[in-house]
Every structure is written in C-alpha cells, then in structure tokens.
Amino acid sequence: MATTFYHIGFGRDDLGERAPTIALLSGDPDRAKLIAESYFSDVKMLSEHRGLNSYLGTLPNGRAILSCTSGMGAPSMSIVVNELVQAGVRQIIRIGTCGSIQEHVLPGSVVISRAALCRQGAANDIAPLEYPAAADPFLTVALAEAAQQLGADYHLGITASVDTFYEGQERSESANPHLLRWLRGITEEYRHLNVLNYEMESGTLFKMGGVYGFAAACVCGVIAQRTASERVIFEQKGVAVEQAIKVALRAAEFGPQ
C-alpha cells in the first residue's frame, strides 16, 4: 500500500522511478517554492499541506532533487526530516537565514555551519545533550568549495542553534519585558567562543544526521548584524538568500552524491 507521510503530505510513490536522495530544506515555504520554480527543471508540486511546501525537480546535471519546507524551529524541522528520511532522502542541505554575532560576518554574506552549539529541546528527544551536533564533513566541504567557486562572501564556522528568535537570541526589543538573567550577556559570551551566528534548526538537524545516518549540512544568509542592532536588515535579505541558494545548489550538483 502506498504511504503518504502525515505531515509532509507525500510518500516514496510520489517521487517516481528516479527518487531523489537529496533535499534542500528551507524554513520559509516561499523560499522552498522559489528554489524549485527558479532553479529546477521538470518541477512537480508534491504538497503544500500545513505550509510545508515540497517540490520535486531536476538539477542541470540531471540529478533529481527535492525542495522542502521545515517550518521554523527544531520541533517542526524534526518531523519533516524524519518523514523525508523515511521517504528515502540521504542528504539534507538546510538553506536558512541567520543573524551574525561577529563584526566581520556582514549582512548579505553566508555562513556555512561546520558544527552547532545546540541549545534546543527537540534534540534531547533524539540524542543525549552531549552528543555532537556536527555537520557532514563531505557535504560541508562541498558547500565551502561551491561558495569559493561562486565568489560568494562566505564564512565557515560554528553556529548557535537555539529555540527562540527573541529570548534565546538575547533580543530585548520584544513583547517580553523580562529577559532571564542567564540569557543576559550570552551573545557576547558566544562571540568570545568564536560562534559566528544565530539560527534555529541546524543543531538538531546535525544530531539527527548522526543518529539516523544521513548527511546534514547548513548554509544561511546573514540578515541581521547583532553587533550593531537587533533588527532584520530587509535590504540585505535578497542577496543573502540568493547567495545561500546558489551555494547549496552547486554543492548538490557537484558535491558527494
């Protein structure tokens, strides 16, 4: 009997004879759609159930590929990734957005995560706290090589992957008037620990890769500069996301298969 996975809204049987083994995973459903419509050929919409938009397509070299949506945060991402792996996916590249916490990591650039400081509750349901949140080395090198070949402004390093956009990333300009004491000063502490950026999915994704046995990697466009302000810099978002997409697509095409 054909299985349609409950959340992603499709199953192996929807993927055809040359079922893809790689998925590009965006937090934002519009990004997943844009990637498929702008960069894939033979695009097929698989599902837009719950806003978890997923598309099947082909890269210029003929490789079958998925562009899927994780939603925001590790709990939603973990559900999508679990079902994608059940559907046969063996490589996942997260294409995200992030906030820089280093002076030299500028808005518009991209960060490729080689590992994550994982401060995420969902990850604790999957592996012990001390389990490494390490990206797949081969896919990560492929991202770095792609960035270099494209002449992208990129940084390779450690990402802080946390559960909340406001409190967890030490934002005080929010509805919450009381930032917990243990979070006050945490961004500066991470800066001194050579963490490059904040985002909200890679840590759990990397642990899932280790436990489930798939290759996980992450490239994020920088859309906030937390050394200067808490705000998202909309003027830099287009270029940041475009660079991240192009880097991921090149790695998917020319990296490990």
Ligand SMILES: O=P(O)(O)O[C@H]1O[C@H](CO)[C@@H](O)[C@H]1O
């Ligand atoms: O742009 P996406 O992929 O959603 O990634 C980042 O943006 C969201 C927060 O604004 C979080 O999901 C964070 O990880």
Ligand SMILES: O=c1cc[nH]c(=O)[nH]1
């Ligand atoms: O500052 C930011 C920007 C995007 N995504 C995040 O998680 N943080």
